[in-house]
Amino acid sequence: MTGDIGYPQIKRLYECLYTDPDFIEKLQNDPRGVANKLRMDSDPGQILDTAEKIKTLSGNENPFIFYYGERMQKVSEEITKKTGPDCFFDKRLYELGRTVKNRMSVSSIRIRLHPNVRYYPMMFELTQGCSQHCPFCGFDAKELSGVFRYNSKNSVQWKQILGIIRDVVGPAAGMGICYFATEPFDNPDYELFINDFRDVFGRTPQTTTALGLKDPQRLRRFIRGISSHDMYCGAVRISVRSLEEFYRVMSEYSPEELADIEIISNNPESSSQYSASGRKYGREEGCADYSICCLAGLRVNMASGTVCFEEPEMPDKDHPTGERIYETLSFSDASSFEKAVRYLTDRYAFDGIKDNDTLFFDRCVKVEINGNEVLLSGDGVRLHMTGNNLFIDAVRLIKDEKLSAAELAEGLNVSGFVKDILFEKLVRIYKKGYLRILPEG
């Protein structure tokens, strides 16, 4: 399709086009110079021709989509297989992930149209805070203040905790990652922790680093320890924060070295859009209204010895980082960790409406009632329902104010199986992502 230009070079050209709006012009003005800078050894005329095809052609005519589409499909199938219901020992966490995905899809068409947005039940952090100060950090990461080192005591605790998580959550916990509002390579022992993770879950968790240039030999050694299958499935990503940093990464690593490594173009000129959360919350025009949080469940920080239960929220004044953190508990050893994890899961993973739960429609949802019909509208998506007077009255009450389940039942004067049937219907709306049911706390 593109002569002797293979996938690694095609991918590199795509990344240049995506990251640098002036790339084609630069290539037209100095094809050989740009090719050298990009470490591409194909004929410069052919490089320019391929770049123009990537920029202008659609579907499988486009050389990048031709190769990348197939890869994305395989990765997507792999994720689906490893996050299916059979991979969860705790089905409440599986259901929570699905519900959160529906909710975020109702709130944001951007999330709905993204082919690979998932909400995982588990995330680890191996440092406290982050050494980088990315101006767009969606989590507004705090200053680096602690590192969980791989010493004899901590390595034992880490393995125990991985085992507990696998037993409580199930194999799906292996789809989690070992960084969140942190930079993985801030931890000098990151690789050792990942080796243990791989032993327990049989896969390398994804690593996204902003430190692709800090110690290239360290990154190369890390990559050599990852199987080709895991690399193909996106085990490593490099975030670039400026155009200058992007071109330095291109000069440091050959196209072949980065063939399986995604470049996350976080420079302001790129085609990416920042999330209007964290450091960008309320501060800049042009950011997209979505949360970067991909967790619906437990976040463990090994450096501070804490575990919390959280899920994403659309960024707002109460949740500027796009997260709702329900509760954070401390642990000191494997036993207190297990106790905390079981408590948090029992308390915050939805398992039917309880009296003290609060019911309300998401702020992204518009509610219209017409006779016995209810129309719920999100960002480009709608749910049409009909119901008896009791259901319509329930929707009207919840629409007007946040209510506890007990207050709703009292306001409608329902109990017993009539209440059960009504609540079942409300749970269906909750699971579709339109209604919120929040536990007390």
Ligand code: SF4
């Ligand atoms: S975006 Fe990542 S690397 Fe940058 S400050 Fe935030 S957590 Fe750190």
